[in-house]
Amino acid sequence: MKRVGKKTSRAERKALRPHEILEAAFEEFAAKGYAATRVEDIATRLRITKGTVYLYFPTKDVLFQEMFRHASTSSADPSTAIGCLRGSCADRIRDLLLITYENTANDRRTRELLRLSVAEGTRLPKMVDCRHELFIAPTLAALTTLVEEGVKSGELRQDTAADTPDVLASSIFQVAVWHLMLADRRPIDGRALMEAHIDLVMNGLLRRSERMA
Template structure:
């Protein structure tokens, strides 16, 4: 008499469902710690506690694994920000302040913030990954911030300014802080001696004085 098929235990089934996330977390940590080129796929599998073949079952190459990490930790967060901005009804200046502080708290100061440094360091050697990062992270970020600046101008909240250049001015300090956090900060060194939230608040106050159509005394 044949035996009925054995169903996987709930624990084993749950472990299998969690495996992609465990692989992505292991990959994120190794990519940020060692860089893309120096990270080997077998090291990711080992850190996640699986065989190398299991890793390739979910992610057929190291490049695809890196893209999945970026989509999980950056692209998904950008989509959340864009959705929230589309529903927002208040002042654009308040939303910009909130977005900058929230991005730092949820991404920039964490391990995922180190992806920016990895791309800046290794983009030249991996042009296909660089193009992917431009298409899925940089361009959508610029488009989102640009829409908010344009919205502020249309409402009369901001004075007319060149949108693309203003977006760069808004984003650049945040990028600088992420690079510092994941270079000097990784060694316990923060040369400025000023916390990122304070720096972001000062940045937004200074920039808004130049953006707002109303007198600076009303900020």
């Protein structure tokens, strides 16, 4: 006898569980850190019991790592954005930075993964390295390509330093860290800061006539 109005069947529920648990784990671990989070907190968030969590993940440690992987995977893949860029080098650099900003500093999930990377990174360096390989390195590589192109075409300065791509991305880190530390207590307009950053980095702070050697 099928009960009417029942949202999810048993099988559906089971298929959903791992995902639900990983989501709840993300919230708890992000809020309290690994050691201070109790498996029971994660379960309670889903109105289930801790036993159920252990049905899907063998240990708290595995749960944490799978959560991290899961949350990382569901973040936007930088390669998607890179392929869509159009216009001059400056335009493409600008667009890539803004898109990356939206996907990272301005995305709560990515920000919290940064928090966990900083907080638990000493314990789990592999985890952080993996994240670096998948998200940070590709974005910096794309910026490098764009800058090289711009230099070649004469659109950008010839004397560009090797660190230029990092500099281009620096305010993304800043906004993310600011958020993580000060949350809503001292809010910043991340978008405006990004715009200002791009403007400065492109045009410089000095008046033309004052340009340094």
